[in-house]
Amino acid sequence: MQELSQILLVLIALFSFYALGNSSLIGCIRIIALQGMCLGLLPLIIDRQGFGMQIILIASGMFILKGFLIPRILSYAIREVKIRREMEPLIGYNASLLIGVFLIGISFILASRLPLPENIRTSLLVPVSLSVLMMGMLMMIVRVKAVTQVIGYLMFENGIYLFGLAISYQAPWLIEMGVLLDVFVAVFVMGIVINHIARAFDSINTENLTNLGD
């Protein structure tokens, strides 16, 4: 089981990395869906004492919402958009991949320095969670399409969820469900706004959103 969870973690990190270098909007949505599915499986695989109803509930909730529903909302939001590629990101794909590598390196160094218990420090969970989190933030900042910014946000959120798993803090299931529901509604609202942006500006480039300012 230990190996399987390590493989899943590597996959999760790779998906983030792959999304950073992918210019196709649909491609990015698929990648974030796959990452969401891996995330849903993870709590079932990570060795834990108990294997109660709650874990199954959270895991299936994660799997369905992050693996299917949220990607569905995002592809629905961009169905009227003609340009399906990220055209001019603020930082190019090769450069963002390089920054991604750099972020992964930082995460490993950071994770080894954190005052964590020994068994957590040696596992892959913390460095992977930190790198997914930072790559998500990077994507939120450097991409100009509204959808890719949301995908960055989802990735950032996935990183935080992984961190919660890593410190083996089992939040009461009610709160975990609350967090999941909030994320879902957030993406739902963002999806609606993207749809309106697409209709109002005839594109989903957030570069158009520069009318306000001092």
Place this chain on the structure above:
Amino acid sequence: MIYLFLIGIPALMGLASLLVKSDDWRPWILPLGFSIHLSLVIACWKTLPTPSPLGWFGLDEAGLIVLTLASAMLLVFSIYCLEYLRLRKERPNRLFTASLAFILSAVSLVCVSRHMGLLWVGMEALTLASAPLIYFNHNQRSLEATWKYLMMGSLGIGLALLGTFFLALAMPANSVKTDPLLIDSLILHARFLSLPWLKGAFIFLLVGYGTKMGLSPFHSWKPDAYGEAPGVAGGVLAGVMTSCPFLGILRIFQICSSAGLLEFSQGLLILIGLLSMATAAVFVIGQRDFKRMLAYSSVENMGILVLGVGLGPMGTFFALLHLINNGLTKGALFLSAGNIHRAFGGKTMDHAHGALRRVPISAALFLLGFIAITGSPPFASFVSEFGILRSALDSGHLGAAFGFVLFLAAIFIGMATTVLSVVYGTPKEKSDMAVQGDSPFMVLPPIILMSAVLFLGLWLPHWLTDALKRSANALNGVL
């Protein structure tokens, strides 16, 4: 049980507003439901309700003060909405009405949470419930404001979640059986908390909830959102919603102060408070758009709040008082600003000039609100701002006191230029707008709010001072 009602009644109203078909009758749901909610809240003042069995829900004085302010102000706003939504018939009001109800539900959840995770859930729900308010006008500018609000808000709230996890890590794993995020249990075991993690938690929660409050340098969404939202929505955002993340910061501050990190957290709060005031001073000068000006004034007042908390028990006392004063005044200011905006069809000094001639009561209220918010007597903000200055001097923070006075003066001058130009003078051209003069239902709510500010400035009821004092002492770990 009371907690369930406080959260559930507004949530049910929200669902009801989604179901009601008629745009004319729907807004009436709000004042009805909000008055039931307010009477429940007032009942809580008699005796604080007992915490729920697992300790997840409970009301302390700080929570009760925020809840009362929110519930009362939303009731006043809902009366304004009756007339406002009638005037804005071209826009469907289903989402707008439901949002206001869901906001009160989320505010109640934040106020009664004794669990940092639950508090986070409420805070995120609050962000999402308020997005439709900003987007009410459905044009490109409001779309941009909504997008920025959602992105900044989500990033901030994500960092706050990370900070919440750090807090769970700070609790020693083996010694405690209860959930590591229960506020009361964190305070009880404060001596055993791991300090590096607690510091990390404080910083991340301050940044996260600070983004929601609109503290500088995380305030960039604020002028856009407040500028593009309708006046009443600006009032809800500035007067009601900013107090919830402030409550979140107070919670983590209380945990830090009982864990012996008082000076560390106070230092950060003073720093970020002064920075916010300085930012506001820079941007408020020469601001031609009076709604954006109010947004920067809100950045300033959020700065004053955290600065006050950083100055010890007395500063905290006046910061909590200022929370009430700022909320009420901002409500009156945004409502009257909305009236002026409508009368002139624009919200910059180029459009709006000589408001006193066109909408005399709203313009007078706007002027009075400006005088109150900048801390002039006899209004209540004078008492709280003067008190914060005194506690800065008493606690030996001379630099902070100097900066406080300097920025207040700069903001007063900056705001005065805009406000006086909007209020006085003669309107440039005849307006083709349908709005002529003030309509009674749209000036009554700001009059109520301003009278409350005046009343609190002249006389502070003893039950309020008692509650503020108890809360300030508890937050600073003084018994």
